[in-house]
Amino acid sequence: MDETLARKLRILADAAKYDASCASSGAPRRKAGADGLGSTTGAGICHAYTPDGRCVSLLKILLTNYCLFDCAYCVNRRSSNVARARFSVEEVVTLTVEFYKRNYIEGLFLSSGIIRSPDYTMETLTRVARKLRREHGFRGYIHLKSIPAASPWLIEEAGLYADRLSVNLELPTEASLIRLAPEKDGAAIEEAMGQIGERIVQAREERRRFSPAGQSTQVIVGADATTDEAMIRKSALLYGTYGLKRVYYSAFSPIPDASAALPPQAPPLRREHRLYQADWLIRYYEFSPDDVAGAAEGGMLALDIDPKLAWALKNRHRFPVDVNRADREMLLRVPGLGARAVDAIVKARRHGRLRLDDVARLTSGLKRARPFLIAEDFRPTTLTDRLDLRAKLAEPAEQLSLF
Amino acid sequence: MEEAPRPQNPLPSAGEGGGLLGRGIRAAGLAPGADLAGFRAAARRLIAAGVSPDDIVWQTEAASLFAAAPIPADGSPLHLPRAVADLIPMVVPHRDPERYGLLYALIWRVSRGERALMEVASDPLVHRLHRMRKAIGRDLHKMHAFLRFRRTPGEGPERFVAWFEPDHHILEAAAPFFVDRFRALNWSILTPEGSAHWDGALRFGPPGRREDVPEGDRFEAGWRDYYESTFNPARLNLDAMRAEMPRKYWRNMPETAAIPALVRAAGARARAMIEREPTMPAKRDPVRAVARMAQDEPETLEALNAIIARSEPPVPGATQAVLGEGPVGARIAFVGEQPGDQEDRQGRPFVGPAGQLLSRALEEAGIDRREAYLTNAVKHFKFSLRGRRRIHEKPTAGEVSHDRWWLERELGFVGPKLVVALGATAVLALTGRQIPITRARGPADFHKAFEGFVTVHPSYLLRLPDEARDVAYRAFVDDLRRARAMAA
Numbered sequence: 001m002d003e004t005l006a007r008k009l010r011i012l013a014d015a016a017k018y019d020a021s022c023a024s025s026g027a028p029r030r031k032a033g034a035d036g037l038g039s040t041t042g043a044g045i046c047h048a049y050t051p052d053g054r055c056v057s058l059l060k061i062l063l064t065n066y067c068l069f070d071c072a073y074c075v076n077r078r079s080s081n082v083a084r085a086r087f088s089v090e091e092v093v094t095l096t097v098e099f100y101k102r103n104y105i106e107g108l109f110l111s112s113g114i115i116r117s118p119d120y121t122m123e124t125l126t127r128v129a130r131k132l133r134r135e136h137g138f139r140g141y142i143h144l145k146s147i148p149a150a151s152p153w154l155i156e157e158a159g160l161y162a163d164r165l166s167v168n169l170e171l172p173t174e175a176s177l178i179r180l181a182p183e184k185d186g187a188a189i190e191e192a193m194g195q196i197g198e199r200i201v202q203a204r205e206e207r208r209r210f211s212p213a214g215q216s217t218q219v220i221v222g223a224d225a226t227t228d229e230a231m232i233r234k235s236a237l238l239y240g241t242y243g244l245k246r247v248y249y250s251a252f253s254p255i256p257d258a259s260a261a262l263p264p265q266a267p268p269l270r271r272e273h274r275l276y277q278a279d280w281l282i283r284y285y286e287f288s289p290d291d292v293a294g295a296a297e298g299g300m301l302a303l304d305i306d307p308k309l310a311w312a313l314k315n316r317h318r319f320p321v322d323v324n325r326a327d328r329e330m331l332l333r334v335p336g337l338g339a340r341a342v343d344a345i346v347k348a349r350r351h352g353r354l355r356l357d358d359v360a361r362l363t364s365g366l367k368r369a370r371p372f373l374i375a376e377d378f379r380p381t382t383l384t385d386r387l388d389l390r391a392k393l394a395e396p397a398e399q400l401s402l403f
Numbered sequence: 404m405e406e407a408p409r410p411q412n413p414l415p416s417a418g419e420g421g422g423l424l425g426r427g428i429r430a431a432g433l434a435p436g437a438d439l440a441g442f443r444a445a446a447r448r449l450i451a452a453g454v455s456p457d458d459i460v461w462q463t464e465a466a467s468l469f470a471a472a473p474i475p476a477d478g479s480p481l482h483l484p485r486a487v488a489d490l491i492p493m494v495v496p497h498r499d500p501e502r503y504g505l506l507y508a509l510i511w512r513v514s515r516g517e518r519a520l521m522e523v524a525s526d527p528l529v530h531r532l533h534r535m536r537k538a539i540g541r542d543l544h545k546m547h548a549f550l551r552f553r554r555t556p557g558e559g560p561e562r563f564v565a566w567f568e569p570d571h572h573i574l575e576a577a578a579p580f581f582v583d584r585f586r587a588l589n590w591s592i593l594t595p596e597g598s599a600h601w602d603g604a605l606r607f608g609p610p611g612r613r614e615d616v617p618e619g620d621r622f623e624a625g626w627r628d629y630y631e632s633t634f635n636p637a638r639l640n641l642d643a644m645r646a647e648m649p650r651k652y653w654r655n656m657p658e659t660a661a662i663p664a665l666v667r668a669a670g671a672r673a674r675a676m677i678e679r680e681p682t683m684p685a686k687r688d689p690v691r692a693v694a695r696m697a698q699d700e701p702e703t704l705e706a707l708n709a710i711i712a713r714s715e716p717p718v719p720g721a722t723q724a725v726l727g728e729g730p731v732g733a734r735i736a737f738v739g740e741q742p743g744d745q746e747d748r749q750g751r752p753f754v755g756p757a758g759q760l761l762s763r764a765l766e767e768a769g770i771d772r773r774e775a776y777l778t779n780a781v782k783h784f785k786f787s788l789r790g791r792r793r794i795h796e797k798p799t800a801g802e803v804s805h806d807r808w809w810l811e812r813e814l815g816f817v818g819p820k821l822v823v824a825l826g827a828t829a830v831l832a833l834t835g836r837q838i839p840i841t842r843a844r845g846p847a848d849f850h851k852a853f854e855g856f857v858t859v860h861p862s863y864l865l866r867l868p869d870e871a872r873d874v875a876y877r878a879f880v881d882d883l884r885r886a887r888a889m890a891a
């Protein structure tokens with residue numbers, strides 16, 4: 001690989017790394033054609049992990065980090081003094097194909113600063129995807145970040161080639177958007193989400209291809225005063241209204257050339273983690289946004305315990321739960337029992353009564369679950385009333401240390 | 404999560420062997436590695452002969468350690484619950500020498516009446532087998548993920564080679580994934596136990612050596628650059644990395660050489676970012692550029708048509724997008740369904756049989772076709788091939804909404820007083836709803852800047868039997884006359 005291309009790659013990968021989504025899941029299973037390249041397995045594969053613990057699944061790069069907009073939280077904003085670079089369509093295609101052939105990646109996640117115009121930018125992104133699919137028979141995963149103000153027909157075309165489309169919301173309230181991302185238009189963002197969502201549903205009915213792995217978005221955590229509760233309620237709305245597959249929470253990260261509009265600070269990683277847990281409870285554990293809000297204090301989730309445990313501690317009267325009798329919904333509310341463990345319990349108990357040892361074989365979270373459940377040979381008695389229960393189950397409270 | 408290596412199955416000593424033989428102990432000898440076929444055959448025979456799990460020694464080494472009664476020669480196929488049948492191939496590759504014995508015990512219990520045993524995940528045997536299955540699943544997943552190909556040097560067709568050291572005997576189970584993914588390439592995967600080769604057909608061969616893999620690869624440095632650049636030093640979290648990417652894999656992954664330096668520098672880099680004063684923008688505020696880009700949308704019908712012309716047909720084989728035709732400023736616009744075979748070839752709307760019928764009707768109604776604007780709701784011909792004939796296929800609602808943005812913009816540029824929807828697809832495009840023509844026929848409200856009118860599509864007339872066609876044709880011409888009056 002020649003040095004100019006390598007230099008661009010370093011700049012444009014660095015510029016793209018603040019986007020939290022890197023998933024390659026959800027696409028329909030595909031295999032390579034006779035002279036094509038690539039497959040998707042449905043589940044997605046992480047090909048490596050960086051020392052920040054995050055997975056490398058896709059080649060996540062920007063087409064260019066030049067940008068006409070000036071969003072305060074973004075390293076690529078026009079007023080930032082970072083090195084700039086721009087890939088040609090051909091270069092992105094080459095990198096994707098060559099990396100893919102060596103089994104480094106599952107596909108491409110392509111985004112871009114806004115250059116010349118939203119339409120021009122969107123069209124160029126789409127050209128990359130089209131070239132990969134049409135000229136290289138590429139069947140790997142493609143995620144395109146849509147430019148919200150681009151013409152609707154360009155988003156329509158992008159959906160023909162991409163497995164996933166996303167539009168980043170970044171800030172969950174209109175007020176913070178106006179303050180921190182003056183050129184962005186909240187209405188345009190949601191309009192684009194609406195269009196994508198509508199087309200996904202329609203294409204599924206007609207068995208045609210349009211962004212088959214759905215759409216996602218990202219919100220930044222800790223760049224303004226928005227509470228966890230507001231974030232969760234906003235996400236629930238996005239899941240409901242636009243059929244989003246995922247909302248990614250990205251702890252606002254210090255960037256090499258920070259704007260004066262934001263205080264430089266360490267990223268609130270623990271908070272980000274709690275938001276993901278809460279989001280998970282809503283998507284897979286039948287919790288409502290109200291449940292999550294009820295587990296929070298002043299709109300903020302506890303940092304020292306996870307939201308499920310927080311909810312259980314606030315609702316002690318509903319515990320302990322009998323593993324041999326309780327219905328699935330209530331078992332899902334027991335801290336330490338995951339959805340898989342619950343399903344295994346429900347199945348196994350049809351064939352005999354479960355003892356604590358049996359439960360221990362079905363979950364790795366027995367320590368946390370114990371105070372909240374009853375088994376054939378076990379009853380926690382006073383445990384749920386103990387005042388120090390929270391302290392006993394909490395994790396060390398400080399922020400994950402950086403150094 | 405990984406199964407710890409276990410000592411060899413404690414086999415009875417030679418002395419005991421004689422005594423056990425007296426009790427009818429059988430030795431089942433299987434090939435080294437993952438001998439799925441051998442295990443299946445043996446299990447079938449042993450179950451048929453009613454041999455209890457306690458009376459079998461599973462031997463995975465070539466040499467038999469002691470003489471034992473032979474395995475019965477025959478056995479009918481086993482009818483196992485799906486969950487058991489699925490589990491077997493996922494446990495056989497496990498390197499634990501007890502795997503066959505455990506699987507046989509499961510089959511034994513299931514065939515002795517515990518049909519639902521697999522549902523009892525808390526049963527110690529089921530639990531242990533589940534953990535073994537999980538270990539295999541994880542090993543497979545890691546091989547799919549962490550294997551790295553290197554291109555062999557030299558000209559000629561590309562060939563890729565990889566070295567990998569799985570924990571279990573999974574090479575054969577892992578190979579199909581690479582076939583599905585890299586079908587068009589030639590590749591080999593070498594492991595200490597065996598090798599897999601693909602050049603249009605899959606072959607398995609003898610063990611390979613790490614030295615048989617090329618030293619480096621043209622894109623490896625670029626990959627390492629990417630890996631380094633995508634790491635955010637402000638989020639260092641080594642435990643999470645190690646949990647997902649255990650060290651034992653590192654030595655065959657080129658990018659991991661960068662880890663120590665990244666970790667060492669992370670703290671200082673993050674601190675520097677936090678402590679650095681925010682810089683003042685060096686560039687002027689590009690007010691004009693930002694203002695200009697706000698109006699980047701096509702400003703003329705030609706600009707819009709250029710975009711439509713560049714778009715892709717929904718069905719491969721269609722020749723071109725068929726654009727609208729007629730003067731900007733036309734008082735009346737007609738919207739049809741989509742181009743047909745003739746339109747697709749000539750690149751003009753309404754030139755086929757239905758178009759000719761429309762021309763005649765327009766003339767009779769006193770409308771000059773050259774002064775009207777004619778276009779379609781969907782811009783590409785969609786067809787299915789029957790022999791050599793391209794048979795028109797109705798556009799789906801999705802295709803109609805796919806093109807609706809263009810139609811809206813197009814009519815915006817033309818600015819007609821009246822828009823006539825010809826047929827149900829045009830109505831769908833203009834209203835977003837499916838409405839039967841019989842109900843909607845006549846003046847209509849499309850909630851747009853123009854007046855609306857609904858009538859049939861001329862191709863509908865072509866499909867009617869002769870007698871009915873005349874009547875319908877007269878009604879169609881009448882509709883067009885009314886439309887002309889409305890547009891006046």
Ligand code: SF4
Binds near residue numbers: 074076077112181
């Ligand atoms: S539009 Fe805003 S968030 Fe996107 S690249 Fe430009 S400055 Fe960054």
